[in-house]
Amino acid sequence: MDNWLSFVVIALMIIIIPGPDFFIVLNNTLKGDARNGIMAGLGISSAHVFYSALAAFGLIFILTSSYYVFTGIKILGSIYIAYLGVKSILNAKKTFNITTHPTGPSQVKLALSYKQGFLSTIFNPKAILFYVSILPQFITKQDGSMKIIVLSSLFILTVFVWFFLCSFLFNYIRQLFNNHKFKSILDYAIINVLNYNDFVKCMLAWGYGSSL
Numbered sequence: 001m002d003n004w005l006s007f008v009v010i011a012l013m014i015i016i017i018p019g020p021d022f023f024i025v026l027n028n029t030l031k032g033d034a035r036n037g038i039m040a041g042l043g044i045s046s047a048h049v050f051y052s053a054l055a056a057f058g059l060i061f062i063l064t065s066s067y068y069v070f071t072g073i074k075i076l077g078s079i080y081i082a083y084l085g086v087k088s089i090l091n092a093k094k095t096f097n098i099t100t101h102p103t104g105p106s107q108v109k110l111a112l113s114y115k116q117g118f119l120s121t122i123f124n125p126k127a128i129l130f131y132v133s134i135l136p137q138f139i140t141k142q143d144g145s146m147k148i149i150v151l152s153s154l155f156i157l158t159v160f161v162w163f164f165l166c167s168f169l170f171n172y173i174r175q176l177f178n179n180h181k182f183k184s185i186l187d188y189a190i191i192n193v194l195n196y197n198d199f200v201k202c203m204l205a206w207g208y209g210s211s212l
Contacts, residue, residue, distance in 0.1 A: 011155045014130065016160050024120045025163045029170040032108035037167025039110045043117025045160040047127065052152030055131040056145045099178050130155075 021044050029037030082110055121127050131152070 003138055004147050006150060008154070010134065011158050014134075015159055019126070020120050020124060020182060021117070021163070022166070024116050025166055026114065026170055028108055028113040029167050030174065032110075032113065034167045034171035035110060036108050036113040037170060038164055039113040040117035041160055042113040043119075044121045046114075046117050048152070048156045048159060050122065050132050051127055052149070052156065055152060056148045067159060068072070077106060130160030178193035 023042070025040045028040040045093045135148065135151060135155075138151055
């Protein structure tokens with residue numbers, strides 16, 4: 001029981017600390033509505049399903065054992081985050097009002113929200129390293145793949161529930177962003193956080209630090 005409780009606590013600490021996924025959900029909710037945030041969260045969860053499947057079959061270690069493959073993932077992730085950052089800057093310069101009661105269809109397609117969430121996680125080295133460095137600490141040789149699947153499922157469910165709740169929270173406080181200046185400040189804050197993460201990953205990808 002203590003082993004399971006420790007896993008849940010560590011999982012919550014990893015999930016709750018804001019990172020690129022958090023800001024992807026935030027950005028999609030504010031530009032659309034709660035459904036966009038939920039779809040982004042579903043995309044994030046889907047990427048974790050992919051990596052958990054690789055972990056269950058022991059294939060995820062291939063990604064981390066190959067320097068070029070793992071470095072490629074880091075670089076692609078940095079490029080994608082930079083791309084989203086540029087879009088946030090451009091959006092900050094536009095007149096963009098958020099209403100608490102949208103009168104038309106969502107300004108962001110649900111499929112696009114899902115895609116952004118999925119790509120944000122699939123190119124995030126932290127997501128890979130969770131299944132390589134943290135998850136194995138709760139697995140013994142006697143447990144086999146079944147416990148990997150169970151723990152991964154628990155983690156993925158926690159990820160989705162967290163971002164599901166965040167989506168409704170962000171949607172609830174949307175009235176704060178009716179002010180265009182406030183929205184612009186938020187966009188620049190988001191891009192600064194994403195670019196900082198992008199810069200760190202680039203440095204690590206080129207060998208200036210330890211892996212994320």
